Amino acid sequence: MPTSPEEQTRSEATRAPTPLLPRHIRMRPHARLLRTVSLVAVLLIILSFLIGTSALLLNRSHIGGAPQPTLPVPTMTLSRCASQPMPVLVDLCIHHQLKDILQWGRIGKYIFTLERTYLDMNQLVVEYRVLSQSSGQQILADAIISVTSQGQTFEQIGENGGETGPQASLFNPPPVPKDTQPLQIHAIVSAIRPLPGRPGSSPPPIEHGLITFDFTLAYHGGLVVTPHQTVTANGASITLERVAISPSETIIDGTTKGSLSGGSDTTFSLDAAGRNSGPAASTFGGDGQPFSLVFYDALSGQHGTWTLQISEPNTSESWVFHFRVP
Structure with a gap:
């Protein structure tokens, strides 16, 4: 039905207006x-x-807010085997038992170089050198080092070395299970402690910092003999409890009972199946105290009968032990 003109006009007036296109389209x-x-x-x-x-x-590196040239990377080489601080380490180095690391880092005015490491049943050896950044020359200094492996801590027990060869930091290892070999070692150097250049002089100040090293290390093990022998002389008894023989050192542990002087004049001699050796360190105190004798000679290959003799001054008596090392 056709619409009237009035209705068409009303329809167009009420029709919704056409929306505008979005701004970005337009x-x-x-x-x-x-x-x-x-x-x-x-x-x-x-x-x-x-x-x-x-x-x-x-x-560039920034020191004190001012840009400075980056320090050059030093050229590092391993020390000769003959320069090892202990005779037994010379032997281990010659026979390629020490592991070459040759990594370095800076602490203050010094460069710390980790050269070689070694681990057996009796000790962990960490060899290093400290160089002056200004001169590039080696200086006599101790490093504060902490070592851990698989959650266990190695106890530092000593230092050995000089000005010309590497320094050896010695650690007492925790028990090492056989199924964890080789060991993952984590070492932290936290300070460098320079030693006096001449007697009576004051040492330079300690430099603090942080260098970390991570490496794997083979475990060389060792042999344990338990003689449990007791010898009595002059009313005093000495018992030989344990002998721990490893490639780097031999440790003899024992106990005493009765009156013993235990002074520095007490002498010890060891015949290890035909090879004579004297202890490099002793904790022989006498008077019922336990003791340890440490021999740095390489005795791990000496199989057969061993003889240990302990003698005190001002007496003709000695305590003599014979035991067999398989």
Whole structure:
């Protein structure tokens, strides 16, 4: 049915207006191009700034807020086997039993170089040298080192070395299960302690810092003999309890009972199946105290009958032990 002109006019008046297109669709093409070019330019400026900053950081270090040239990487070489601080380490080095590490780091004015390491049943040996950054020459210094492996801590028991060869830091190892070989070693150097250059002079100040080393190390084991022998002389008894023989050292443990002087004049001699040796260290105190004798000679290959003799001054009596090492 045809509509009247009045009805058609009312229908057009009430019809909803057509919505406008979104702003970005209605943008002119040249405006979109201008915005894109501007964005790319900003990104290029930011990228250039980041590249320049990175190059500056890689080529300079900041000391006291002022840019300084990066220190050169020192040239490191291993010490000769003949320069080892202990005769037994010379032998182990010649027979390639020491592990070469040759890693380094800086603490204060010094360069710490970890040269070689070794581990057996009786001790962990960490060999290092300390160099002056200014002269490049080796200095006599001790390093404060802590060592752990698989959650166990190695107890530091001594230092051995001189000015010309490497320094050896010695550690008492915890029990090492056979199924954890080789061991993962984590070593931390926290300070360098320079020693006096001449008698009576004051040492330079200690330099503190942090260097970490991570490496694997073979475990060379050893042999334990338990004689449990007791010898009595002059009313005093000495019992030989345990002999721990490893490639780097031999440790003899025992106990005493009765009156013994235990002074520095007490002498010890060991015949290890035909090889004579004297202890490098002793904790023989007498008067019912336990004791340990440490021999640094390489005795792990001496199989057969061993004889240990302990003698005290001002007496003709001695305590003599014979035991067999398989």
